[in-house]
Amino acid sequence: MSHKTIAELSADLAQKKCSSVELTRYYLQRIKTLDPLLNSFITVTEEKALAQAAAADERRAKGENMPLLGIPIAHKDIFCTEGIKTTSGSKMLDNFIAPYDATVVTKYKEAGVVCLGKLNMDEFAMGSSNETSYYGAVKNPWDLTRVPGGSSGGSSAAMAARLAPATTGTDTGGSIRQPAALCGVTGLKPTYGRVSRFGMIAFASSLDQAGMLAATAEDCAILLNPIAGHDPKDSTSLDQPVPDYTATLNNSIGGMTIGLPKEYFTGEGMDAGVTKAVEAAIAQFKKLGAVFKEISLPTTDLCVPTYYVVAPAECSSNLSRFDGVRYGYRCEDPKNLLDLYERSRSEGFGEEVKRRIIIGTYVLSAGYYDAFYLKAQKIRRLISNDFEAAFKEVDLVLAPTTPSTAFKLGEKSADPLSMYLSDIFTISANLAGLPAISIPAGFAEGLPVGVQLLAPHFQEAKLLNAAHQFQQVTDFHQKIAPLNVE
């Protein structure tokens, strides 16, 4: 059962080949057996999952037949889930039981999705290896000595090991696509504003976007359908028409123009194995009729520094609410108000979070604001303009998702700069608010390689179409990590 996609499981449910309860039990069992190796779940909600599955079966018995009715998935622990602990990977929220559902969670509930539990992640989504989690590092199912990527590391590891047929994630600078690439699964970051951020614990509000990790682009399309659209609770979600993303998957991509930004193909800092897989993917797209064109995105080298001003600035403000006053971690026996703040926050936050709060506070401070924050916002506009110009010439842009395959646990955790550079290819999409997808494109020394496609705003359908066509003629996405329990 574990090799099946959501499209296939949905058909099985519709044809009564299995029930949602059976399916849910199957994945719960897999979690029980395999997750001790991976540490991808923070919370498993077995009872609730089985109750939801039973309810879904009842609805199917009454004749309902929505594609996701009875399909189990797991949520990144950044999404608030009513009555269920929601930690954002932080000690700060270890005792926090969310009193409401995130809009993404609500929409999936309405679609009949079963929630298996909550997935591990870098603390407050700050990290690229899932090593900053208060709940411990997550292991990459392809090599347990390596990281699964981050911040949606629990989502990518659980997906790669098929502990769930799909997982949700969030992407602020690559947090869906980078782990998807490192774990050999498909990960979609929709356009900024396409999916509501309500109930998603904020890291950097102008960059955060909810999305999903799944086995195939088709599954991503099925999963995007119910959550896309305007949410009155999120003023930054946009009121744009929502197409049926599955409807155009089978369109031919013959004649589609794909841009290759030369700045992403300098070879500098790139693993040879990754370059080779990306080149093979380009060849594959050519066979499908796509036309490639070299383009230029001159601001590419400014993306990482811009991101590391904007994201920390927003996070420093967003994380101020975690003050030990109303909920979450509070230090023992505070002496006074200042002591309460200082110790609650010093003890409740991890190192990486504190580093970013400090950077963010600095760049917003009087006297530095213009030089850092304001300048970064101006550059961000230029980065956006670069893409706008590029999309006048091409339909999509293709680039590697990451410069290397999964690195060793501990390899970069002492060196934040090299960790930050692992997001070098993914950050631009967030700064420009563009939709992007990472799809499995091969292996280098036994480790998965991802390739990334980017599209103009609200052109997810085009992205999914191209990715789906690619997956019709390749089988990388069908490979499952060879996890064995002794």
Add this chain to the structure above:
Amino acid sequence: MEWEATIGLEVHVQLSTKSKLFSGAPTAYGAEPNTQACFIDLGFPGVLPVLNRDAVMKALKFGLSIGAEIPPYSVFSRKNYFYPDLPKGYQISQGDHPIVSHGVLNIRLDNGESKPIRITRAHLEEDAGKSLHEDFHGQSGIDLNRAGTPLIEIVSEPDITSSAEAVAYLKTLHSLVRYLEISDGNMQEGSFRCDANVSVRRKGETKLGTRTETKNVNSFRFVEKAIEYEISRQISVLESGGEIVQETRLYDSAKNETRPMRSKEEATDYRYFPDPDLLPLVINEKWLKDVKETLPELPWEKQQRFVTELDLSDYDANILSSQRELANYFEQAIKTTGKTAAKLTANWIIGDLLGALNKNNLDIARSPISPDQLAGMIARISDNTISGKIAKTVFEAMWQGEGSADDVIAKQGLTQITDDSAIQQAVDEILTSYPTQLAEYRAGKESLFGFFVGQVMKATKGKANPQQVNEVLKKKL
């Protein structure tokens, strides 16, 4: 040495919306602590602000009423600081791009002249909660009912030069927001709060002196006193060779003094930046036009109309238009009495009614005499049923709840005697009763005329038409 003061005021006006600026929680005052705050107001993880349209409408109403510039878009910013009654660790306010800028409010000075006070800006922002330091045995309590309540902060240019002008400005502003129905203006409940920036300089000096900001002044009288105190404190510091420290001070009404709260050295860096959870607020022409149509007649427009249409004096028109409720009372009354009695009605309201209300510490909304009752009395004066003097008795009776003017007149038999023969008879009787005085008068002691009038009025229990009494007496004497 002569000194002059420069004063700028920042006024926080709570907008009377049903729900909060960024959430659907109710805004009613006086509820049990923490019962009117939802997860958005409490700053829970993952929640997002959604702007209240009604608050925007009310801010626009204010902007349009002072002829301000309404920029095509404004931006919400975060003002970051830590305090337990500030749940998110930042207040959503507006920084460089406020919803209203560059307006003017004309105030009326004691000499009747008008002085324009420029308003720099007015911006939308959310209020914080309240910290309660009593009754918690060394700990503090937090009430977040007020957290997220919509405010507009109205910032004036330093055009004000005395405490009296400051009070006139605040009263005009207060009247305006009540006219516009954008705030209840309740000062005790904190719906209308003022911070005063005060500096002094020697007369003739062009450079402004160092200013202090005095917070927490929540009545017109306290504003006046706090500013007066601050001006004289600054002058005495400077005259004794000291320097003014730029600082925030708190007014203590019990001691009538201001005290330093925090100085600039300790000033927080609020790290303002545009709130990424909210898009820029775009105001289009259509929206502005719609709001413009909802604007009521403004106090100064009403004042003008009272002068030109009703022939009131500038002074009377100003008093009657100073409060929306008072103006409504007046206008309701003259609906019945008609424009010709407007002046008489105005006199009765400004003189007797306001006097009585003042004495009994009542506001016009709680007047025991309704506008219709007052109008009924005015009508009887106009048609000569009662004299102005008798009207005082009728007024008193109505105040005591004895019904309409006609009821009182009938019950107490107060109808004026206008029948000539009756008056002649009364005069004859008096002249017969006082032969000595009559002889003296006829001998040239004309000052006795008043004596005879008084006796006739007394004999008729004040009901005789005084004018007629005069005429008859003149003839007969």
